[in-house]
Amino acid sequence: MFRSYPTIAHNKTVEHHIREHVFFAGHCVLPFDRLFIISKPFVVISCQTESILSSSSIHTTNISPPSPRALYTSYQPTIMALAPKFAGQKLSIQPKAVHTLELYLDYVCPFSAKLFNTLYNTSLKSTLLETYPHSLVTIFRQQIQPWHPSSTLVHEAAYAVQRLSPSHFYAFSAALFARQTEYFDVNVVNETRNQTYKRLAALAGDVGVDEAKVYELLAISERPGADGSLNAGNGVTADVKVQVRANRLVGVHVTPTVVFDGVVRDEIGSSWGVEQWEEWLGKNVDK
Secondary structure (H helix, E strand, C coil): CCCCCCCCCCCHHHHHHHHHHCHHHCCCCEECCCCEECCCCCEEEECCCCEEEEHHHHHCCCCCCCCHHHHHHHCCCCCCCCCHHHHHHCCCCCCCCCEEEEEEECCCCHHHHHHHHHHHCCCHHHHHHHHCCCCEEEEEEECCCCCCHHHHHHHHHHHHHHHHCHHHHHHHHHHHHHCHHHHCHHHHCCCCHHHHHHHHHHHHHHCCCCHHHHHHHHCCCCCCCCCCCCCCCCCCHHHHHHHHHHHHHHCCCCCCEEEECCEECCCCCCCCCHHHHHHHHHHHCCC
């Protein structure tokens, strides 16, 4: 049961923080530990009082909201995919219900690279974009695999690219997968973290993203922060936290994992070729 917390959007800074770092699924409904956001502007359903509070009424409350840092430790977003056949469950008829294909991939996983290459570097990409443009949304979900220490670093680089130039995300991902062995354990063990970041920033530069700005987001300072902090992370740490939490709630462990309309499809694997994919899409997705 979601607990009532109708004051969360009281402060515009906090509201912006939620929009920027939690409402990344756009059209999806995101349940939280104490909050249920349905649309923009905020509409909050209090399960305790069974009342709907408009954003204007929330802003007039005199109770101080929690700090943005508190939000990170208190709220747990879950991505809720909805199959088109259940579109009647939506409060609004817009946007049109579509199928969702989520690909949980790790940049230093050879099997993730194989699936990505089939998706992005073959005719399957055209099939997804041209045959199913209005009925299927394909999403790359970044899945950090912590037993590969460099996994966090390469995913951070992709978050930096998304921050600076979202349109270059897939081009950067393709370049990173193509050179993934350069970031395997043996090839990073004798360099510092910032040295690895410099190589990743240069790779981003190769696909047209500002190399210096990427490195600025990634670099770890050698000096304590202004508040004396020694473990504050870098410019994309907040993004990592949000998506790691979301992925944990889905329960993804191995890579690649494919989720279709919110359900893990174990029959799909990295060994699938274009023909298998197209046959599966034809059976499961309306054109």
